[in-house]
Amino acid sequence: MSDGVRDEILDLIRRDGPITFDRFQELCLYSKNGFYSSRTRPIGTTFHTAPTTHHAFGELIAKQLDEMWRLMDEPPIFHAVEVGSGDGALARSIMHACVTRFPRFAQALRYVASDYAPVWPDESLYLEDLDALQPSTPIQRVRAEGISAFRSVHGCILSNELLDNFTVHRFEMQNGQPREIFVTAGPDGFVEVLAEPSTPRITERLAGVALPDGQHGEVSLAIEGWTDRVAKVLERGFVLTIDYGQLASDLYSAKNPNGTLRCFKDHIHSNDWYEHIGEQDITSDVDFSALMMAGERRGLASVGYSTQGDFLTHLGFDDLIEELHNSGLSAARTSLREAAMMALVDEEEMGDFKVLVQSKGMPAGIQLSGFAPK
Template sequence: MTSPTSHPVFGELIARQLEQMWHILEEPPIFHVIEVGSAGGTLAQSIVRSCYRMNPMFSEALCYIAIDYQPCRAQLPSPFNDLGLWVDDEIYPYHKDIGPEIHRVKANGLQAFQNVVGCILYNELIDNFPVHRFAIRNGKIQEVFVTLSGSELTEVLDEPSSPIIPQRINNLGLSLTEGYRSEINLAIEDWTAQLSKALSSGFVLTIDYGDTASELYSPQNNQGTLVCYKGHTPISDPYQNVGEQDITCQVDFTSLMETGNQYGLTTVGYTKQNKFLESLGFFRSSIRFRL
């Protein structure tokens, strides 16, 4: 169960952070919030309702766009045209079907967006990106491949499929011992490029499971962080229930921040989620919600 579905206090606190961002940007008349991977819209609904309750002026400026790959059919309203969206019912259609002042767009990424003034946010998105698994064998970085042996899926170690894999690992300055296994997420570079291209002025808010590289690739994590879930049950073997379970890996925030810097994004804050929520008034809000 993710934070937005656990309780609406999560959305209220994110709304409070968005309001602060609006003030920092000197209260633009249109403040875009692009939520990527919005799914059923639980977080979106919680945020927009909290914004209206907290500050009607901010709520008036808010243009909340919830994007996901789920299909929806309709025309795009006028404020979206400034974002450079492709107005195409079959590719990026719009539908205002989640709740008040929330606009839903079918999209698989941010390629269609530009001139965003506000915040691009996503919750538990990057931990679902595909990863490359690697292992240290004979002092060298090897990639973990999968092949069929009879009817069984079997792992095979071989030279990395991309030179970026050892390059990224070596750039982190890690000391990895023989037999060490973990994962590397190469998709964050393309993702960060999309963020940089879409955002004209404002912020990116990343909420996810993960840690800095020094913690994520510590000796204690010598078998990596990849885990599968079927329902809410964790499963360590990705070769069970193939196609019927989610696969997730913790996010390397060091690489994410460094890649952001390469694409013109500046890290203004990094913290644990509990500290982040506490700084936004979690305890005060929890009393009101009677948590």
């Protein structure tokens, strides 16, 4: 446990009283000694992501970016701004694919990898396979807390497993109404207490949602601010969001009686967010309905929404499997790489992650191959 973060939270509670879970999570993840702000190891040492599982993920995202560039009439400069780039795995695999498979697009592509606390392979130990994927086109690396540092993007703002780390307010249903879960201090650690929601925005988000008493859930109000900033920064182009999550009708249902909040530490899943303070990730499913509606209100049109498995399959996942089998590798190595690739589309692994693309300044009814196989 990071005593610095724990003590900071306890001092805040002693001074101001119970705090929202949103504030508790913010301190655990982003305070000076928090999980993300003090990170010194690649993110893959805590949990697996699609880019670190196999570079085929980045290759197929590159194919979709190439199509976006062509739909924008091939501008001489196309910015791909990845927010939450972490260890750079996605950036490196996308750039490698563009240089080798889409050379015309590679000439226009300006890739910006932005992260709150980046840890890159050349600064730390990392996977051998990724070290072999050094792109010949440079990636601009930026240390930034979010998207606000950028201006007038023509291209695509993309993120992979970013929004699930947005802080959330937690609630419990009582007498048909949400009561917010606050965090306070008890004799043996942190204690949860219920009270009226800290902001009417929580109740507004849950309007029309019928849940039984005792049901728990989460509301991320940060989605609104994120979407507002993205809409201001993106001049023309697309927003590509990949994450685990659900539509509101599924997220707030009997399928999730205890909500979707969970923790990860050293690849181990946990439901105890009051342990290992500052040393574990705290995450929850993204409300994609809220994300779409927030975008529509700010001029971001929803182009397509699907599972990651379907999205990658439509972009040519099976062709990459065929390439693997024709690569001349030994049967053992082929089998290992195929297993890693299949994790990207298997609905029991990452295949059930969701993909949302929104657009700004593009023709209505525009279609992308990731959602409409051609």
